[in-house]
Amino acid sequence: MGCDVVTISTDTTFVHLAWREHEKELAAVTYPMGADPTGNLSRMFGVWDESTGLALRGSFIINPQGTLLGSEVNFYNLGRNIDELMRKFKANVYLARKTSEACPSKWKDEGDKTLTPGAKMVGKVHEALKD
Amino acid sequence: MTDTIGSLKLGRTVPDFVCETYEPATGEFGTFSLAEQMATKRWTILFFYPADFTFV
Numbered sequence: 001m002g003c004d005v006v007t008i009s010t011d012t013t014f015v016h017l018a019w020r021e022h023e024k025e026l027a028a029v030t031y032p033m034g035a036d037p038t039g040n041l042s043r044m045f046g047v048w049d050e051s052t053g054l055a056l057r058g059s060f061i062i063n064p065q066g067t068l069l070g071s072e073v074n075f076y077n078l079g080r081n082i083d084e085l086m087r088k089f090k091a092n093v094y095l096a097r098k099t100s101e102a103c104p105s106k107w108k109d110e111g112d113k114t115l116t117p118g119a120k121m122v123g124k125v126h127e128a129l130k131d
Numbered sequence: 132m133t134d135t136i137g138s139l140k141l142g143r144t145v146p147d148f149v150c151e152t153y154e155p156a157t158g159e160f161g162t163f164s165l166a167e168q169m170a171t172k173r174w175t176i177l178f179f180y181p182a183d184f185t186f187v
Contacts, residue, residue, distance in 0.1 A: 002173035006163050008150065011183045013160050016153035019183040032152040032163050034177075041150060045139055047179045054181040062175040066144045066165060076181055089176060 002064075003089065008034035008041060010054055047073055059085050061092055104129060 011019075016033035020026050034041070036055065042048035047058035057080055061070035069092050074080060091103040094110055101114040113129065115121065121128050139145060147166045154161045168175045 002171065003176060004163075004168065004173055005176045005178060006150070006152070007178045007180060009180050009182055013151050013153040015183045017160075020153065020155050023184070026155075030156045032154050032161060034150040034152050034163055036150065041148060042179060044146065044148065045177065045179065052181075055179040057181070058177075058179040060177040060179075062145055062165070062168070062177070064169060064172040064174055066147075066169050068139055068141050068143060068145050071141060080178075085176070085178075089174070093174065 003093075005031045006034050007031065008036050008055065010036050010039055010042065012037050045071075061089055063092065063096060 009016075013033070013035045016035060020029060020033060036042050039048050039053065039055075042055040045058055045060060047056040049056055054076075056073050056075065057078065058071065058073040059080055060068060063069055070088050072080065072085070072088075087108055090109060091107060094114075095101060095103060098114070101116050104113065104115055106112070107114065113131075115125070115128055145165060147164070149165075150163045152161045152163050153159075165175065
């Protein structure tokens with residue numbers, strides 16, 4: 001399933017180049033590094049912090065039709081868990097195919113148990129998860 | 132902190148946007164376009180962060 005990850009900060013593309021080429025921790029980075037020096041994109045996604053001119057730690061999942069399906073925003077001092085982001089991405093891709101299903105909280109990857117919400121499951125989620 | 136809530140909502144279509152990029156895969160500058168993602172039927176994950184040369 002085709003997916004592109006794009007990182008974005010209010011730094012310019014020149015700073016991205018310098019950071020990527022200098023910081024060894026980024027040696028494996030091959031995804032595009034987006035620049036939002038005007039803050040317009042950050043404002044659109046609700047992560048613009050006017051008091052600093054920086055973007056908060058926001059992750060957004062957009063499907064191929066352009067619909068926003070997921071968002072998570074954290075404050076500066078809390079890094080996001082990439083495994084969790086990938087879990088949510090995989091769940092969204094799966095659910096785009098299986099539109100009558102839902103991924104319960106313990107769902108990790110395709111093949112894990114899902115739920116099929118409906119009248120039969122009302123009051124019986126416990127049994128549904130046990131099957 | 133002042134209000135940072137944007138107008139985008141889950142379940143709504145994201146307005147088309149373009150963004151200048153640095154592309155480590157080629158070492159060149161480029162452009163990212165949401166319209167291009169939709170034209171090529173690809174998912175997009177946007178990952179905002181505060182600043183280069185910092186931590187976390």
